[in-house]
């Protein structure tokens with residue numbers, strides 16, 4: 289009896305920690321550390337929520353709900369009940385920023401119903417620094433299918449907030465009508481609600497600085513074939529950013545913009561990562577915490593580094609001799625892969641490709657091959673075309689790929705974010721797993737939890753990537769600026785196949801003049817650590833074996849692509865970034881500076897050092913050449929580093 293009372297009291301305490309029932313309709317749920325709180329309420333029948341962190345308002349009352357073809361679940365709703373639970377799970381994930389994750393969250397299910405007594409569950413999972421929100425739709429009597437036409441879900445940032453956002457591209461624009469492909473620039477510390485140029489809103493993730501109270505990163509995860517990819521509206525209505533579905537014109541106008549759901553069904557999770565500093569944002573695993581693998585890996589996939597000729601030598605290099613040079617480069621560097629890019633089907637052909645793969649394998653190099661995802665939805669002309677877009681052709685091609693020993697594909701030029709296209713991504717991934725192929729997407733959408741959901745998924749571009757450094761002087765000038773954004777925004781919610789680390793001074797085949805790189809070698813090496821993707825195609829060229837510093841080559845030979853731990857050290861998006869990553873026992877601390885003046889920083893390192901112990905440091909000499917030296921801690925055990933403008937450093941220990 290006494291035991292029972294103790295248990296009841298304990299249970300009551302646990303519930304009260306997790307929630308405070310303020311009124312019948314207003315319910316709060318807090319993170320296990322109690323710093324982050326979501327308060328949900330019904331205001332005149334419309335569900336709303338707000339977010340506080342350490343009692344500071346980080347998100348003002350913001351709308352919830354969705355509109356389906358069966359009815360409007362964003363207004364005229366009645367409160368039904370609430371349920372409080374805890375979620376506690378651990379998982380291993382080799383492909384993301386951290387190899388072992390322990391996720392603990394308090395979960396609130398807030399149930400409302402419409403006048404016809406059809407229910408909607410609004411689910412919040414609140415872990416330390418992270419909130420995940422989704423809708424769960426039960427069956428509505430005989431109704432077992434519906435279409436979500438629109439969501440009311442919004443994010444109302446305080447009016448003094450500034451934004452770091454990337455515009456959604458206009459549909460059917462850019463190269464060969466291949467947009468949108470998440471390759472825009474960024475707003476940088478601009479006020480909320482400033483209109484976008486193209487009025488297309490902003491892609492996930494969006495970073496918001498809530499004055500000196502802290503930071504909020506908003507994104508979504510868990511999008512599979514059963515939903516569309518969403519983005520944010522442009523926030524011009526009093527700084528309210530709402531979840532928007534794809535533009536009808538995407539995918540050449542084909543396919544619906546909403547989501548077709550079977551009932552019971554769920555929406556993707558919308559996530560908010562909140563902190564006083566950028567630390568929780570750099571280190572968050574929320575995109576992976578709330579999803580699970582959708583199928584088993586058909587085999588153990590091996591991640592690693594690759595060379596690719598296309599990035600610097602471009603289309604003309606798609607020939608036997610040049611590909612042999614890049615295979616030899618990969619072998620010399622000890623890289624695991626070569627990526628043979630567009631046009632191989634016509635310039636080399638399937639038959640000779642089999643020979644080329646044999647040659648690569650003889651050098652202990654495995655092969656990724658490029659494919660056009662088309663073709664029915666845009667004008668991208670590069671081949672192979674029509675091999676990925678139907679189930680029949682795809683399986684036939686993948687059977688051949690498996691037979692000849694190809695290990696992965698880079699599939700390019702997708703049509704947008706409609707559910708139609710999300711199904712296509714999933715079909716490619718699922719089929720590829722059957723044939724033991726890893727998949728990288730380019731010209732594509734943001735990955736949304738895919739590292740964990742799809743075992744053979746190994747990367748997406750979805751960024752203004754290395755190719756634009758070849759094409760655009762403006763992007764070369766802004767290289768350092770963009771590079772200081774990605775560790776805090778794009779790359780923190782998903783792996784990013786950037787295709788960088790150039791050691792050519794001139795980004796062309798001759799490396800003699802033109803297309804001059806503005807950043808230093810140390811900067812380039814640092815991006816190899818700052819930009820995370822389990823398979824990294826690096827932009828080295830065969831001439832680098834003789835014209836690049838030996839220290840740079842040695843660094844690249846030893847650089848891992850998978851990480852056991854990731855830590856925020858310092859930084860401000862657009863100005864500088866310092867991140868630490870651990871692989872096994874070795875820590876890499878990498879920093880870059882996008883500012884005009886040298887930047888002197890003092891910081892603690894994440895590893896414990898013996899007194900007087902030194903670390904190795906790659907950094908810039910004053911003449912911007914690369915130096916490798918050692919660095920010693922001060923009396924307090926702190927390290928001081930000066931980063932040159934558009935320069936970088938890496939500490940290795």
Ligand code: CA
Pocket residue numbers: 471730731749753755
């Ligand atoms: Ca691209």
